[in-house]
Amino acid sequence: MFILFASLLTLLGLFFLLQPLLQTMTQSSQSKRDQLNQAIYHSKVDELSADLDKGLLDEEEYELALQDLQQTLVTDITGEQYQPAQTKRMSGIAIFIAVSVPLSAFGLYQNLSTFETESETQERLIATQTQSMEAAMQSLRQSLQDNPQDLDGWKMLGQSYTTLEQYEQAKDVYLTALQHFNNSDPDLLVLAAEASAFANEELFTDYELNLLARALSIKPQHERALWYAGYASFLNQKYADSVTHWTKLLRLVPDSRPEVKTSLSQFLNDARDRAGMETLIVADRVESNQREITVNVALDDSLHTQISANETLFIYAKAATGPPMPLSLVRLSAGDLPVTVRLTKELAMIPDMNLDSFPQVVVLARISKSGQAISQAGDLISAQQLVDFERAAQAEITLLINQVYN
Template sequence: MKPLFYMAAAVMIAVALALLLLPLLRHGRQAGRPRSLFVLMLCIALVVPIGAALLYWRIGTPVALNGVPTQTQTITDVNKALDELRAHLAAQPNDVQGWLLLAQADMDMQQPDQARDAYEQVLKLKPDNTTAMVGWAQADSTASPDHHISDRGRALLERAVQLEPDNQRGLWLLGISDFQQGRFAEAASTWRTLQPMLQAGSTVAQAVAQQIAMADARAGAPVASSSMAAPPSSGPALQVNVSVAPALKAKLAAGDTLFVYARAKNGPPMPLAVTRLDARQLPATVTLTDAMSMLPSMKLSSVPRVVIGARISHSGNAMPQAGDLEGDGGTVDVDSRTPVKVVIDKVHD
């Protein structure tokens, strides 16, 4: 039943993509674009999801390794279609819809660098194209090792939401950018703007509600106590004791921010859990949990081991900067109940 389910899902996705592309095709026909391009666009819309399902069915199922790899022809067809689209764009570089189609196909094929380049072409032709603005920010973030939304990506998101206030993907990513920068109240506010646009009770609406609750909790975190207790949880709860080496105490200044984090031992540098405190609270004890993740898909419980660290930022910026003070607590199991000791004893170059 599972293979049939995956194929049915792929067909549904293909139909949905085709329906989305039909208005583009009608517009292109009216603009006098060649019929071959329309056929190519529909082929990509149909072949990519069905090909993905075949790949998962064959490669994602270990027992299928004993069979004949029938996905080869599908891969060839997808690559041929993309090559034809690129050839078309080389001949007609001003085709905005063609670049948008290529960008989406590159994202579907997990090639965010190429997708970003395609969206860049759209922005050169149509600087106020909101699809390209949001797509560029997402592709750039996906291509980044820490999935951080860059300054340019954020500027594009802000512009897209200004031009199109009901742009759901733009609002979601803008909230993530706020969260990544430690602007938790702003993140919650942005996601609350998005909430009424979502279908009540849907998976997306539930995920947004969870992120709002998390942002609210982080925005209202107490800063007057030198200790943060762990909320009741059946998941990971890593207790971290943070102090500053005597030689660096003189470098502390009013307004400094303490970040305590855990990141995957083998993975992107983006924290799986992070909390911030007023550095004047040092020495401090914090407990890192799944509730402190920056993204729903990247939590402590998603990996077996993490690297624990702490950093004092003079600017309050979540990204490391020269002059910040740092400490390393080493690598621990996420289910460890032994307190981790971190001494901040280095200056970031």
């Protein structure tokens, strides 16, 4: 539409410029004037046709412009008569104006116009956003000099550098912030490790691992630290360490985030497989009415010296009131601890005796010295936990193996 209006304005301007000159021509030059008008007319028609073909004009706009051309350039112009020599000179001036004005207008448009392509617009917007962010970051840096105890401000500044993919600067911000907080903030430690790894093509060296270890020593259940510690161990082919970290992280994921649990379980199973461990049984999705118990099992620190990694670990559910036969059972090794499993009716020892058979069950974990299913003296066990399926079809519990069976 802009091109249409610009073309019409240019033609209108030419009309008023050429009219006085054309009026000075003699009657003998009328045919030349007509030829000039016709030439201009056909040239403009060609231009409009080209714009139509390129999609710059639609049919309605094209017809409107064509009508304006016909009214403007075909109209016969009369005026006073002059001598033929003067008529020739005036005709030359008119032709010069008719050609030079549109060309000059186009040249000015190219140099002064704000029109830009889609890619140029995108680049300009990105540049503007970057400039705005850098200005805000400069203001934030000044504020932090005046108030270095602004923990959130340091985090925001570092994350801004990360957004701009300036990882070295982000790392420096976090390390500077740590000096103001006695190297004791776990979030800053993890963020510094993350930025340092990103600056090093996502490689986690001992430096980054030490930052993560320090964060976990301050806050053992720091989810981001557990994820990166497991990821770093996996990249460095320390798969058993990866299993340890990701198993702890899996226990922290709420049931309201099944997609996160499923994704993390896939990573965890990959690490377990590479470490030579048995794959966890984790359902991708559970029907709302399907009974299932998520069981997180850990070993009390005081009992670590009393087990060997190859001893048998049983995790099972049995009827709260009824036969002692396990209704759902998972068999692992003590070396798998800590571990998370899901008990379902598919894990029943007898198909007709499963989690659907009783309204209430008790769940427990036991490390068997002999590998036998029947409890024996010296086995290590957890306390039993009751699960009431009449209240909910799914449940999540945590068991701590902290007793010796007598």
